[in-house]
Amino acid sequence: MCGIAGELRFDGAPIPEARVIAMRDHLVHRGPDSTGTYLARGDRMGLGFRRLRIIDLTPNAGQPMTNEDGSVQLVFNGEIYNFLDLRKGLIARGHRFRSRSDTETIVHLYEEKGADCIADLDGMFAIAIWDERSRRLLLARDRAGKKPLFYCRSDRFLAFASEIKSFFALRDMVMEPDPESVPYYFIHGYVPGPATFYKHVRQLEPGTLTIVDADGRMATRRYWQIEFPRAADVKPIPAHEAAAGVRERMARAVERRLISDVPLGAFLSGGIDSTIVVGLMSRVMAAPVKTFSIGFEGDPAYDETAYARLAAERFKTEHTEFRVLPASGDLIDTLIWHHDGPFGDSSAVPTYLVSKLARAHVTVVLTGDGGDELFAGYRRFWAAVQAERVPRIAARAGEALLSRLAARRHERHWLTDAQRFLRAARATFEERMTLLNALFFEDMRDLLRPEFAATLGPIDRL
Template identity: 35%
Template sequence: MCGIAASFCYSGGQVDRAALMQARDCMQARGPDASGYWEASDRRVALAHRRLSIIDLSERGAQPMENGDGSLRVIYNGEIYNYQSLRDDLEGKGHQFRSDTDTEVLLHLYAEKGRELVHDLRGMYAFALWDAERNGLFLARDPHGIKPLYVADTGRSLHVASQVQALREMEGVGTSKDPAGHVGYFLWGHVPDPHTLYDGIRAVSAGHALWADADGARERQFASIPGALAESGSPMQNGRSPTHGAATNGAVSASEDEDVQKELRDALLDTVRHHLVADVDVGLFLSAGLDSATLAALATEMTDRLRTVTLGFEEFRGMHQNEVPGAERLAERYDTDHQTVWVTKSDFAEAHDDFLQAMDQPTIDGANSYFVSRAAREAGLKVALSGLGGDELFGGYPSFSQIPRLVSAVGAVPGAATLGKGLRAVAAPVVEQMTSPKYAGLLEYGTDYAGGYLLRRGLYMPWELPDVLDPDLVQAGWERLQPLARLRETTTGIENEHLRVTALESSWYMRNQLLRDTDWASMAHSLEVRTPLVDRTLLGRVAPLVARHGLTKGDMARVPEMSLPEDLLDRPKSGFTVPVREWLLADRPEYESARGLRGWAQYIYKAKAQV
């Protein structure tokens, strides 16, 4: 894992070397092992890099990396998990390698296939590649958006970085408010891609590539998670199809059930195997949940001694949120090298300033990833696996049942949206005094998956936004953000109810909150976090099984050779939570305004949104 930065003066001028190196070095935590810098002789383009050494730890892995004749140079953040097979193919075509890195594979693959190389990559990545022969800069970001990639186009120069904060000080970069970013934060609790808080800085969207030359910058999509889900199968019938659990004549079809489970096991083993590739130890964040437990069980089938880390909190002792007893049982069962780290209120108080400083964009989440990453790094790990993604793929959230049920009920009411809008305007003040304001919008927004998802995941409801932001800013931001239209685009062409929710959760909550928070919170401690359940190849193999056979997390948890404890399969989902607000409020009257999740959101906004 690394930090990248680049500048390309596509319309004349020269790179500001000092500013670019400052942008690079403000991301030192992303790459503490080494730094690199290259600029062209005419100073129209420059690439900068901070390195966290994971594969080929030698100097041969230093970046920016060039090909043999210097016509191609690349800076790269991430991991290409299929780089070894790609390298074998390239060597068969005559390409000669000077290192054992996946970075060099990018150079040779680009030389072979040009900008179409993205279709061959399996992994998490964001890279910038300078093509001297075509006088252009090529950028790409992985299909799930696991790795961040931000750009600022001044009209004369294109600046690139792994973090928003690295671009803020670049000359000519607009830092006035992007209304959509501010509205999006209060709507969701995070700033949704491609927006940031700043009008001059935006994210390269997941599964997109950007080419910049003398004619300017042009972005195109090369992969779509919703598109992949749309191709994954027909709707389920009554939860499970007849081929999984019961045959059409009422008898259990054991052979078909075994075939499905075997395919699921092969797919999960495959992704875990690819995510274990490294030249340093790979650990795992272990909770008492099915996702990390399954990964731990599968990983121990392939490695001699897996290192695992669990967080414990005094506030959760004796409660179902306490992950420690279950995690320690799992560690003993699978004979992992386990460490439980207890975090206290004072630990958070001491880390408070660093936590906020590390947060690249405001978010109501991330504390869990911050502390478990710190624990893993203090345990000597550079790489850790996370169970993130299992809920989105296998339906672990309440949204998978709640949204279809809501849409079915409200959608059957003639004129529900129009009627609901009028009722909401009248009833909202009363409803908000009694219960969640979301209930006031059930009829207005409950007619389709887009509105249902907004109700499920929204932090503030649309009609509440003028209470927390300037009304003119809200109007401009809502018009630019177009949340309902974008949510509807997310489910276009997906017939299967489960996969519609998978598309929404993966493209919004997981991408913009969970993955982004995992990235900045782990990078604050120079730790690379890998997500085997967020994998393009796995999605292509498992989504059709989920659509046709109604697979659940229980099916996922039954694939290891050494099964998970039966009582774990029935354990209520607790999520991976941290008592942050309790810590803030305890004996700290100055944080009284942070009471509740919305108060916490406003506290974070005041701390981070200094535009």
């Protein structure tokens, strides 16, 4: 994980290097190993970078990264999984490399293809490229949006950064909360992009690139859009062939993520997703996989260390188990600072703790995150389909009956699940999917003071 930041002035005013450094150093936690800055001719464009060294630990791989004549300057957070294949082709076409990094591959690919090079990248990334010849800034974000990239603009400048907190270094930028974001936070647990908690700050959306001219003109386009085929166009295949196809793709994806010049490990909960990742890692790594899990004393509903232990024994990993007291209230301020605002997913607490503890052993970890979303692993996906079979009148009767039972103990209690399922069975499919994923839905407006709610525009709960 690295941190990038920068600014492009439209008003002709020079950018003090101290201003770029201030934005950059709000991201010190993202890149503790080294720093870099770049100011373009005339000081109208500035780039800042904080590095966490992973591939090619030498200064040659530092950023901002430039091409041979200095006309292309790049800062980049992430990892390009197909960079070795791309590099071979670039060398064959005459490009010269001074590092082994994936970063330099992007620079030379941009020389050949301009903004169209982004579509050739397989990876997770947030990229900023300053083209001195055309006097243009390119911003790009990976297809799934794994790496964050925010920007704010006024009539005088545009600034961008890996995290919103960098913009607080800009004294002439008013960081004003956006009241319209509040209902969406209560529904989703976060503010869906491109909006943020701040009026003048936006996220660059996943699969999108933006080109900003020196005079402030912006052009944004999607370089990738997920497309699902029609069911009628999908050729049926036997289950064993489908399973083999998933297995082959998973193995290839895991192997491509193991390129690292620093210690690497995995978070292991003992669930299906992280166990599959660890199992595949153990097949291709020469040394035992370093695995990490965390458990909370006194609350077995949130303790999965026993399952993690079983998986660690099965794959003969070098396993480290952390046990902590569930005093998550102590972390609220820290987590809000890291997330640049409230974040409604309680998994942020164990993720932060296990990340902090694992950092003493490894620099990079693989996880099973995203598996439940891709393969419909959450029970709510199953519930959304099953609820179609429940008559509305039966759902109303069941909900009324359950409301008379004792109060729930916690969100994983069976009573909580049953009540939410029956509420969802009364909704349309689209409403049901949102309700089952939402923190608040029908009761969301009860959280808002009437005078505050009156100032808001229409709320799209879907």
